[in-house]
Amino acid sequence: MTKILKDEDLVGSHLMAVAIDALETAFRARAGKRLISPPRHHVSFPDRGDLVFTVGGILGEKPLAGFRVYETFEGAEHSQIVAVWSADDARLKGIVLGERLGNLRTGAIGGLAIRHLSPPDARTIGILGSGAQARTQLAAAAAVRNLDRARVYSRDEKNRAAFASEMQNALGLDIEPAGSAQEAVAEADIVICATTSQTAVIHARDLKPGVHINTVGPKTRDGHELGLDIAAAAAVIATDSPEQARAYASPFFLAGSSSEHRMADLADIIAGKAAGRGSSEEITLFCSVGLAGTEVVVASAILDMMAVPS
Amino acid sequence: MTKILKDEDLVGSHLMAVAIDALETAFRARAGKRLISPPRHHVSFPDRGDLVFTVGGILGEKPLAGFRVYETFEGAEHSQIVAVWSADDARLKGIVLGERLGNLRTGAIGGLAIRHLSPPDARTIGILGSGAQARTQLAAAAAVRNLDRARVYSRDEKNRAAFASEMQNALGLDIEPAGSAQEAVAEADIVICATTSQTAVIHARDLKPGVHINTVGPKTRDGHELGLDIAAAAAVIATDSPEQARAYASPFFLAGSSSEHRMADLADIIAGKAAGRGSSEEITLFCSVGLAGTEVVVASAILDMMAVPS
Numbered sequence: 001m002t003k004i005l006k007d008e009d010l011v012g013s014h015l016m017a018v019a020i021d022a023l024e025t026a027f028r029a030r031a032g033k034r035l036i037s038p039p040r041h042h043v044s045f046p047d048r049g050d051l052v053f054t055v056g057g058i059l060g061e062k063p064l065a066g067f068r069v070y071e072t073f074e075g076a077e078h079s080q081i082v083a084v085w086s087a088d089d090a091r092l093k094g095i096v097l098g099e100r101l102g103n104l105r106t107g108a109i110g111g112l113a114i115r116h117l118s119p120p121d122a123r124t125i126g127i128l129g130s131g132a133q134a135r136t137q138l139a140a141a142a143a144v145r146n147l148d149r150a151r152v153y154s155r156d157e158k159n160r161a162a163f164a165s166e167m168q169n170a171l172g173l174d175i176e177p178a179g180s181a182q183e184a185v186a187e188a189d190i191v192i193c194a195t196t197s198q199t200a201v202i203h204a205r206d207l208k209p210g211v212h213i214n215t216v217g218p219k220t221r222d223g224h225e226l227g228l229d230i231a232a233a234a235a236v237i238a239t240d241s242p243e244q245a246r247a248y249a250s251p252f253f254l255a256g257s258s259s260e261h262r263m264a265d266l267a268d269i270i271a272g273k274a275a276g277r278g279s280s281e282e283i284t285l286f287c288s289v290g291l292a293g294t295e296v297v298v299a300s301a302i303l304d305m306m307a308v309p310s
Numbered sequence: 311m312t313k314i315l316k317d318e319d320l321v322g323s324h325l326m327a328v329a330i331d332a333l334e335t336a337f338r339a340r341a342g343k344r345l346i347s348p349p350r351h352h353v354s355f356p357d358r359g360d361l362v363f364t365v366g367g368i369l370g371e372k373p374l375a376g377f378r379v380y381e382t383f384e385g386a387e388h389s390q391i392v393a394v395w396s397a398d399d400a401r402l403k404g405i406v407l408g409e410r411l412g413n414l415r416t417g418a419i420g421g422l423a424i425r426h427l428s429p430p431d432a433r434t435i436g437i438l439g440s441g442a443q444a445r446t447q448l449a450a451a452a453a454v455r456n457l458d459r460a461r462v463y464s465r466d467e468k469n470r471a472a473f474a475s476e477m478q479n480a481l482g483l484d485i486e487p488a489g490s491a492q493e494a495v496a497e498a499d500i501v502i503c504a505t506t507s508q509t510a511v512i513h514a515r516d517l518k519p520g521v522h523i524n525t526v527g528p529k530t531r532d533g534h535e536l537g538l539d540i541a542a543a544a545a546v547i548a549t550d551s552p553e554q555a556r557a558y559a560s561p562f563f564l565a566g567s568s569s570e571h572r573m574a575d576l577a578d579i580i581a582g583k584a585a586g587r588g589s590s591e592e593i594t595l596f597c598s599v600g601l602a603g604t605e606v607v608v609a610s611a612i613l614d615m616m617a618v619p620s
Contacts (some may be wrong), residue, residue: 002389002407004314043349043365045375048397053377055353055361065355067363067379069393075400080314081393083379087358090385095405097312 003094003145003303012022015302016143019108020115022269022301026058026294027112027240029269034059035294039247049073056293063087065179066296068102072260082299089187094303105298106290107136110192110214110238113286115144116270117236117277118190118212123148126188128181128201128225130154130163133216136193142171153184154195182206190214198223202285204233214285216275219287220250231259235282236275238264240291248289255263263287313404313613320410323480325612326446326453329418330425332611334580336368336604337422337550341581344369347603349557359383366603373397376606378412382408392609404613415608416600417446419550420502420524423596425454425588426580427546428500428522433458436498438491438512438535439475440464440506443526447502451524452462454479455500460485463494464505492516498526514543514593522587522594529597545584545592548574550601558599573597584598 029035034120036057042050049072057065066084082096114122122145127134129150141147150173150277152285154160159176168175178184185191186209193215195201198288204227207213213234215226229239239245244262266286268274277284338611339345346367352360359382367375376394426433432455437444440462451457460483464470470487478485488494491511495501497518503525505511514537517523523544526535541547541564549555552573555562564570576596578584587594 036353036355038353041363043346043348044395045367045373046369048369048373048375051365051375051377053351055365057355059356059358063355063358063385065358065361065381067361069377071375071395071400073375073395073397073400078400079402081402081405082389085381085383087355087383088385090381090388092391092407095391097402211405293347
């Protein structure tokens with residue numbers, strides 16, 4: 001029987017750890033050229049929108065294959081579909097519907113970067129933004145580091161207060177709203193940038209030595225929430241997909257800067273093929289673009305874990 | 311709630327009529343350039359096989375969009391996925407899993423051709439082949455014509471006897487096994503060719519004037535079950551997708567023959583844009599190639615009809 005999971009099935013604090021471990025396997029496969037992750041495929045329905053397909057899979061002993069599809073039609077409700085096959089016996093392992101899997105995946109990519117780039121003894125985290133991505137990035141950080149304090153800043157005071165009380169409750173972590181972006185990041189060992197700000201809200205002078213910074217979502221040359229001086233100050237700049245970062249319709253925010261050609265592939269850092277953090281004083285920067293195909297790997301791990309009556 | 315249908319939900323003799331009517335709408339949309347039906351999209355998993363996506367949709371007042379995906383991995387079990395959205399409000403109408411929908415769709419395309427090309431008073435049908443396609447083609451013919459007699463031939467005597475008794479039971483139709491292909495088609499007003507024979511088993515001399523012939527699946531120049539003289543004798547040669555017929559890796563069986571450029575699009579015949587049957591004496595030939603995207607339209611109609619608790 002094909003398992004079918006919906007958003008209401010994707011609950012529980014253990015899911016993030018499962019997702020991060022699944023992605024660790026996927027990124028190691030990527031470093032070994034065994035991750036299948038072709039470019040997105042769009043089909044247009046004139047005047048309506050597109051169906052967008054991303055395919056993913058891992059070759060090797062227990063090969064996986066699958067896809068995610070989402071649409072860009074106008075509507076209040078949007079349901080993604082992720083399906084996974086075991087590619088050695090053509091068995092459809094299951095289908096995951098809804099929006100949670102995608103958020104979990106994006107959070108988990110951030111968690112994987114924090115696992116491999118942030119100081120192992122990081123205790124303090126600063127968060128810029130208070131939306132869904134900020135929540136999953138914080139949950140991912142808490143899954144890989146023994147955090148004891150967080151500060152959150154977003155422009156709307158109510159939002160940052162709500163974020164602090166909700167996430168304190170969810171993660172059992174001391175979280176306080178900060179009065180400014182600078183205050184949120186001043187003492188942070190890890191910084192999460194999850195705003196939609198088109199102007200720089202922090203600069204290198206605002207940060208501690210040794211800090212690791214995660215950014216989420218496309219940053220373009222015309223709009224990015226962190227100063228280019230942070231990239232210049234970073235000893236390591238990594239991304240989950242250099243090819244996707246280069247393929248954005250608007251140039252990636254580092255394009256044309258002195259940092260452009262220093263972007264390393266997180267997969268290579270994890271596999272020891274590229275240099276990661278060299279000392280506790282270095283600044284490291286991870287720019288997440290959402291490596292295509294990784295939803296399939298996360299869905300597969302969750303389907304394996306859950307025995308759901310269908 | 312997203313409806314999810316599996317093979318066991320796709321039962322009942324009314325489904326074929328629903329599928330044929332849905333395809334009638336789709337083919338009329340195709341004639342009016344409102345059917346979205348781009349070429350298949352393949353993604354390869356080296357040494358394992360492909361995921362193959364076909365996308366389909368209808369533009370207009372109640373726009374539909376969706377896709378089918380299947381895999382070519384090695385395995386005993388193969389599960390296709392078809393998903394349908396209403397494209398005006400981005401609502402995922404449902405998902406259909408399994409193999410039945412594809413068979414139903416292929417049968418229904420044949421039924422649509424029979425509705426528009428065979429003599430309206432056709433009573434007798436001859437079937438070559440006794441597999442799944444032969445079954446659905448016969449069921450489709452019975453849904454659009456008031457048949458009273460069928461003859462079936464396939465090389466294996468046991469298979470044709472089993473087919474006759476099973477389908478007689480299912481359709482309430484007098485069905486007898488025939489001793490040869492010629493005997494099966496000799497008195498037929500409608501002929502179904504659903505074998506995998508690579509050599510011609512019937513020729514023009516075996517057929518009655520006024521007969522309509524349906525073929526299913528790819529016929530190539532190197533392998534086809536009906537003689538080229540039948541195409542030459544036919545007043546009308548139609549297909550559900552001239553572009554797909556031309557795109558086969560092996561040349562279509564009519565390529566290079568005098569009949570090659572007489573292939574009409576069934577959609578145009580249905581819409582009155584191309585000539586169909588002109589008299590009760592004419593031979594008509596329909597070569598089904600399985601117009602991509604039509605599974606979505608059939609799935610949509612079935613999902614609309616069925617109220618399934620999820």
